[in-house]
Amino acid sequence: MKTIxxxxxxxxxxxxxxxxxxxxxxDVLQALERAHASEESPVGREILGRIIENAHIAKTENxxxxxxxxxxxxxxxxxxxxxxxxxxxxxxxxEGVRLGYGDGHLxxxxxxxxxxxxxxxxxxxxxxxxxxxxxxxxxxxAPKGFGSENMSRVVMFPPSAGIDGVKxxxxxxxEESGGNPCxxxxxxxxxxxxxxxxxxxxxxxxLRPLGTTNPDNLLAELENxxxxxxxxxxxxxxxxxxxxxxxxxxxxxxxxxxxxxxCAVNIQCHSSRHREVEL
Amino acid sequence: xxxxxxxxxxxxxxxLVKELRAGDKVLLSGTIITGRDAAHKRMTDxxxxxxxxxxxxxxxxxxxxxxxxxxxGRPIGAAGPTTAYRMDAYAPLLIEHGLKxxxxxxxxxxxxxxxxxxxxxxxxxxxxxxxALISQCxxxxxxxxxxxxxxxxxxxLVVEGLPxxxxxxxxxxxxxxxxxxxxxx
Numbered sequence: 001m002k003t004i005x006x007x008x009x010x011x012x013x014x015x016x017x018x019x020x021x022x023x024x025x026x027d028v029l030q031a032l033e034r035a036h037a038s039e040e041s042p043v044g045r046e047i048l049g050r051i052i053e054n055a056h057i058a059k060t061e062n063x064x065x066x067x068x069x070x071x072x073x074x075x076x077x078x079x080x081x082x083x084x085x086x087x088x089x090x091x092x093x094x095e096g097v098r099l100g101y102g103d104g105h106l107x108x109x110x111x112x113x114x115x116x117x118x119x120x121x122x123x124x125x126x127x128x129x130x131x132x133x134x135x136x137x138x139x140x141x142a143p144k145g146f147g148s149e150n151m152s153r154v155v156m157f158p159p160s161a162g163i164d165g166v167k168x169x170x171x172x173x174x175e176e177s178g179g180n181p182c183x184x185x186x187x188x189x190x191x192x193x194x195x196x197x198x199x200x201x202x203x204x205x206x207l208r209p210l211g212t213t214n215p216d217n218l219l220a221e222l223e224n225x226x227x228x229x230x231x232x233x234x235x236x237x238x239x240x241x242x243x244x245x246x247x248x249x250x251x252x253x254x255x256x257x258x259x260x261x262x263c264a265v266n267i268q269c270h271s272s273r274h275r276e277v278e279l
Numbered sequence: 280x281x282x283x284x285x286x287x288x289x290x291x292x293x294x295l296v297k298e299l300r301a302g303d304k305v306l307l308s309g310t311i312i313t314g315r316d317a318a319h320k321r322m323t324d325x326x327x328x329x330x331x332x333x334x335x336x337x338x339x340x341x342x343x344x345x346x347x348x349x350x351x352g353r354p355i356g357a358a359g360p361t362t363a364y365r366m367d368a369y370a371p372l373l374i375e376h377g378l379k380x381x382x383x384x385x386x387x388x389x390x391x392x393x394x395x396x397x398x399x400x401x402x403x404x405x406x407x408x409x410x411a412l413i414s415q416c417x418x419x420x421x422x423x424x425x426x427x428x429x430x431x432x433x434x435x436l437v438v439e440g441l442p443x444x445x446x447x448x449x450x451x452x453x454x455x456x457x458x459x460x461x462x463x464x
Binding site for chain 2: 041053063066107109116118235236239
């Protein structure tokens with residue numbers, strides 16, 4: 001049994017919020033640099049150069065990479081042998097977000113969906129908890145901007161659509177999104193499960209480091225095929241034309257019902273931000 | 280794509296809108312106003328009610344941005360463009376009432392393009408997600424109206440050498456159509 005004080009979790013979440021919004025992961029920077037080297041469009045190359053420069057300025061000046069510092073999406077992996085002390089785990093997470101967005105001068109973008117009245121502190125966070133074996137406790141903070149979130153979709157396909165119908169839909173979704181989600185994007189795909197499971201699979205697919213290969217050969221092949229088709233669309237950096245529309249396509253799959261092929265496409269802008277910590 | 284960079288000043292001189300072509304690179308200096316979803320709704324509601332806006336949009340360029348709070352010692356935080364299609368429902372009326380320019384990201388609707396051609400307005404884009412970089416070009420920021428909207432309040436910005444690309448012009452040019460068409464295969 002491991003005991004964790006929830007006050008420590010608040011401090012960890014606060015730090016993750018501030019770091020995630022200002023420091024771009026090395027995997028993303030490397031993917032952007034590869035794209036910058038290979039992009040054929042002069043405008044596209046210039047835009048990629050500015051995106052890379054932006055990441056350096058954000059880090060050195062301690063400024064957010066993007067003004068949309070997102071809604072705070074928090075993934076928790078909680079070992080079944082972990083015990084929390086000092087208060088509510090959920091409240092501790094929200095408090096961490098409140099402090100991180102306040103002290104970090106991050107944008108408060110969260111409001112009531114009907115009254116549109118802002119909560120003022122970017123809470124509540126969206127929290128996904130998973131119980132795992134052992135006494136591990138891992139927090140992932142993934143601020144999600146809504147330029148790209150708005151372009152995401154879930155569709156329940158009939159089995160007759162087949163994988164070809166699913167692929168067509170994913171490529172079309174990217175094409176219709178054009179420059180709106182700030183390409184080059186990362187495309188997270190969730191296949192299978194139920195309606196909400198597919199969406200969660202797609203979101204989790206965005207957390208996989210760029211440049212890694214899917215361990216499932218069938219999915220790896222699907223990812224390559226989709227990436228090639230997406231990068232043939234011509235959309236390019238910021239939708240102004242070019243070869244680099246997506247940096248990667250990541251697919252997660254789960255068994256589903258005999259009556260369906262649930263498919264979620266979660267689009268992520270080039271500011272693909274997430275930070276993790278283990279306590 | 281024209282490789283020369285045009286230095287232009289905001290508010291735009293009359294006649295300049297017609298000279299700008301989709302694909303032109305520009306560096307913008309001068310004063311612009313900001314506004315996004317909530318401010319657009321308020322402006323439109325006031326105009327439709329026949330009331331006067333608390334600030335003038337005549338001849339102005341509006342930047343679709345919701346900046347992060349200014350850290351100590353800076354006029355503003357990260358301040359990149361937000362997606363423009365959400366303002367499409369409001370933009371034609373504002374253009375009819377004298378707005379001359381918009382800065383955002385992503386393509387515009389046919390109705391907006393038509394209003395731009397009819398009344399003479401230009402749509403610029405800057406690099407979405409480059410909020411820290413763009414912040415360096417903003418020298419002053421002050422509230423103009425609706426401070427209670429927080430990040431969505433209307434501000435007046437003084438900018439220096441803000442790098443933009445003309446995305447949509449008054450002659451029917453649209454880089455969101457011509458750019459991708461050139462690289463599609």
